[in-house]
Amino acid sequence: MTDVLTPVLSANWADERPWKITNYEHRGGYSALRKALVQAPSQVMDVVKESGLRGRGGAGFPTGMKWSFVPQANPNPKYLVVNADESEPGTCKDMPLMLASPHTLVEGVIISSYAIGCKYAFIYCRGEVLHVIRRLQQAVREAYSSGYLGRNILGSGFDLDVVVHAGAGAYICGEETALLDSLEGRRGQPRLRPPFPAVAGLYACPTVINNVESIASVPAIIEHGARWFSSMGTEKSKGMTIYSLSGHVQRPGQFEAPLGITLRQLLELSGGMREGHQLKFWTPGGSSTPILTADHLDVPLDYEGMAAAGTMLGTKALQCFDETTSVVRTTLRWVEFYKHESCGKCTPCREGNWWLVQLLTAFEQGKAVPGDIEKLLDICDDIGGRSFCALADGAVACVTSAVRHFRSEFEAGMKTPAWELFPYQASALFGARQEVHA
Amino acid sequence: MSGHEFQSFFPESGSIDHTDTSTAITETTLTELRQIAARYPHKRSALLPMLHLVQSVDGRVSPAGIQACAEVLEITAAQVSGVATFYTMYRRRPAGKHHVGVCTTALCAVMGGDYLLETVSQKLGIEPGEVTPDGTISLERLECNAACDFAPVMMVNWEFMDNMTPDKADQLLDDLASGRVVKSTRGATLTSWREAERVLAGFPDGRADEGPGAGEASLLGLRVAAERGWKAPEAPHTEAISDGKEATQ
Numbered sequence: 057m058t059d060v061l062t063p064v065l066s067a068n069w070a071d072e073r074p075w076k077i078t079n080y081e082h083r084g085g086y087s088a089l090r091k092a093l094v095q096a097p098s099q100v101m102d103v104v105k106e107s108g109l110r111g112r113g114g115a116g117f118p119t120g121m122k123w124s125f126v127p128q129a130n131p132n133p134k135y136l137v138v139n140a141d142e143s144e145p146g147t148c149k150d151m152p153l154m155l156a157s158p159h160t161l162v163e164g165v166i167i168s169s170y171a172i173g174c175k176y177a178f179i180y181c182r183g184e185v186l187h188v189i190r191r192l193q194q195a196v197r198e199a200y201s202s203g204y205l206g207r208n209i210l211g212s213g214f215d216l217d218v219v220v221h222a223g224a225g226a227y228i229c230g231e232e233t234a235l236l237d238s239l240e241g242r243r244g245q246p247r248l249r250p251p252f253p254a255v256a257g258l259y260a261c262p263t264v265i266n267n268v269e270s271i272a273s274v275p276a277i278i279e280h281g282a283r284w285f286s287s288m289g290t291e292k293s294k295g296m297t298i299y300s301l302s303g304h305v306q307r308p309g310q311f312e313a314p315l316g317i318t319l320r321q322l323l324e325l326s327g328g329m330r331e332g333h334q335l336k337f338w339t340p341g342g343s344s345t346p347i348l349t350a351d352h353l354d355v356p357l358d359y360e361g362m363a364a365a366g367t368m369l370g371t372k373a374l375q376c377f378d379e380t381t382s383v384v385r386t387t388l389r390w391v392e393f394y395k396h397e398s399c400g401k402c403t404p405c406r407e408g409n410w411w412l413v414q415l416l417t418a419f420e421q422g423k424a425v426p427g428d429i430e431k432l433l434d435i436c437d438d439i440g441g442r443s444f445c446a447l448a449d450g451a452v453a454c455v456t457s458a459v460r461h462f463r464s465e466f467e468a469g470m471k472t473p474a475w476e477l478f479p480y481q482a483s484a485l486f487g488a489r490q491e492v493h494a
Numbered sequence: 495m496s497g498h499e500f501q502s503f504f505p506e507s508g509s510i511d512h513t514d515t516s517t518a519i520t521e522t523t524l525t526e527l528r529q530i531a532a533r534y535p536h537k538r539s540a541l542l543p544m545l546h547l548v549q550s551v552d553g554r555v556s557p558a559g560i561q562a563c564a565e566v567l568e569i570t571a572a573q574v575s576g577v578a579t580f581y582t583m584y585r586r587r588p589a590g591k592h593h594v595g596v597c598t599t600a601l602c603a604v605m606g607g608d609y610l611l612e613t614v615s616q617k618l619g620i621e622p623g624e625v626t627p628d629g630t631i632s633l634e635r636l637e638c639n640a641a642c643d644f645a646p647v648m649m650v651n652w653e654f655m656d657n658m659t660p661d662k663a664d665q666l667l668d669d670l671a672s673g674r675v676v677k678s679t680r681g682a683t684l685t686s687w688r689e690a691e692r693v694l695a696g697f698p699d700g701r702a703d704e705g706p707g708a709g710e711a712s713l714l715g716l717r718v719a720a721e722r723g724w725k726a727p728e729a730p731h732t733e734a735i736s737d738g739k740e741a742t743q
Contacts, residue, residue, distance in 0.1 A: 059723075059724035061718060061722075062719075062724070063719050064726045070708065075703075143637075145637075145638040146642050147638075147642070152709070155712075156712065184595075184636075184639055184652050185654075186690050187654070190698065193693075193698050221542070222696070224545065224583040224584055225582030225584075238542065240538060241540065241541030242538075242541075243576060259536055284727060288726070302601060303605070304605075309710075310711065310713075311714065311718070325715070343600065389599060389603050393599050484604070487609075
């Protein structure tokens with residue numbers, strides 16, 4: 057049996073200046089790189105495959121398998137792009153990782169690049185996190201100075217350049233093909249697949265795109281082995297991962313645990329919901345994953361457990377809301393986000409989210425009319441699955457799940473404003489200076 | 495539902511402000527734009543950081559900045575402005591010396607972000623999207639900034655201001671207005687929005703070592719694990735080279 061919490065990626069976060077290369081090396085950092093460079097790239101890829109590591113950005117696709125789709129016979133350059141665009145509402149795991157220990161990611165980038173035959177890698181980080189970008193830039197500079205990047209790395213003959221690239225404020229760029237367009241200096245709009253990025257990605261060359269946490273997990277896997285990694289977690293969801301607890305809990309924060317821990321366990325570790333309140337609804341992995349309720353406290357937080365509960369593990373962003381919170385108001389805010397962030401390429405998403413916001417606003421104001429719930433679901437049906445990328449699916453997931461679990465609140469929205477049913481003051485951590493209705 | 499109202503989908507849309515042709519772009523700026531372009535295998539990839547540099551020089555995406563990017567990248571000005579107008583961080587009109595954001599996406603909004611925005615807006619006497627008349631502070635309604643365990647969150651010049659309250663926001667705005675030294679809760683000493691944009695363009699300001707490694711919320715799991723003696727499994731002593739036969743059960 058493994059322990060309830062298993063800090064690996066976060067193990068050095070409380071160290072003195074954990075972001076400095078000397079402190080990272082002092083803890084054994086970059087020894088996995090040395091180990092990798094004396095193996096064949098295919099052996100490194102095999103270890104990652106055997107570990108069972110699945111993408112930590114939301115979709116859960118097996119990382120090693122993704123790497124193996126890169127056609128090694130293709131004469132074009134191969135690229136690795138790290139998706140550090142973390143913008144999914146509720147998601148806040150990659151930023152603390154890169155702020156505290158950017159070298160964990162950089163070492164992962166070097167090992168992963170070696171495995172797939174990449175000589176030029178990019179870390180695409182959202183732009184609105186200045187200090188994270190400073191730390192990444194410095195980590196890359198330090199890695200060059202120490203001979204971990206550049207020409208003939210550690211005498212292995214392997215060359216690699218890494219560029220830290222700041223985005224400019226567009227949630228859609230977390231979608232991997234939109235990210236590629238953005239990285240090519242264009243508007244960030246998703247591409248039609250196929251071809252998949254592994255075959256024709258950045259500059260139409262074979263490209264692997266992985267989430268920060270996925271790549272950051274690679275050094276530990278190489279260092280300790282596939283069997284060590286897969287000794288944590290559940291049958292099909294292997295390894296440790298970072299869970300982010302936020303909202304009306306006593307102590308919000310990051311918890312690194314084997315996949316399959318439950319929200320009940322995590323709540324126990326964070327002191328439960330705030331004093332005198334109960335859990336009402338929560339997201340397992342950001343706002344794009346259908347919401348769950350207190351009935352789901354014991355469902356394992358792994359890919360299969362969440363799928364069986366009709367939702368997705370997503371980014372493991374556990375946003376917990378207590379009984380003071382209006383589901384209608386919260387859903388409206390999420391959909392306002394998707395409306396703003398729709399890239400405008402696909403009509404159902406661009407127009408549909410616009411309509412959803414208008415309808416949900418009517419529900420919030422108590423001005424919805426009979427038939428509006430059906431209309432809401434009907435519009436959702438016209439958006440989900442009818443667009444190029446998953447933004448549209450995520451946008452409607454919060455709406456349909458909110459109606460499924462809390463239909464009576466939407467019915468009440470035909471008579472009473474949400475702020476009368478659930479005074480907003482009661483949900484906030486502090487009082488308003490002057491009562492406002494958003 | 496009265497039907498679709500035919501407003502522009504992107505309220506901030508429209509082209510670059512061509513009525514304001516002022517610029518501070520010099521030969522040095524052009525040299526730096528070319529340096530950014532040289533970082534990439536295909537130079538057009540440099541456009542986003544180049545626009546960050548333009549903002550650091552001109553306080554916005556200026557017509558001259560558009561032209562400079564187009565010339566360096568050998569693409570048209572229309573292609574550049576097509577990109578510049580897609581991304582939220584690029585401004586058509588000058589930001590304040592300090593750019594203040596308040597997160598009002600669902601979780602922050604529910605936990606008090608709406609009240610914070612109201613407080614800040616009233617105190618500054620401006621709405622989101624506007625700049626104070628003296629040019630000190632611009633205000634933006636933010637979307638989720640990946641710091642939900644520190645909600646409600648504000649950002650100043652894209653530095654974290656965690657666990658905000660109306661009182662803390664009051665103090666913050668007073669300090670910014672009077673030019674006092676302000677430190678981010680998980681970052682460096684606040685400089686200015688323009689200096690931040692320069693870092694985003696890839697020109698470091700030497701402040702990476704300021705501030706903590708992590709905030710308390712980020713360390714919570716680590717602390718609980720230490721208290722209870724929990725840790726990751728011991729690594730096996732054998733070499734971790736795959737033999738393809740390692741059973742996992």
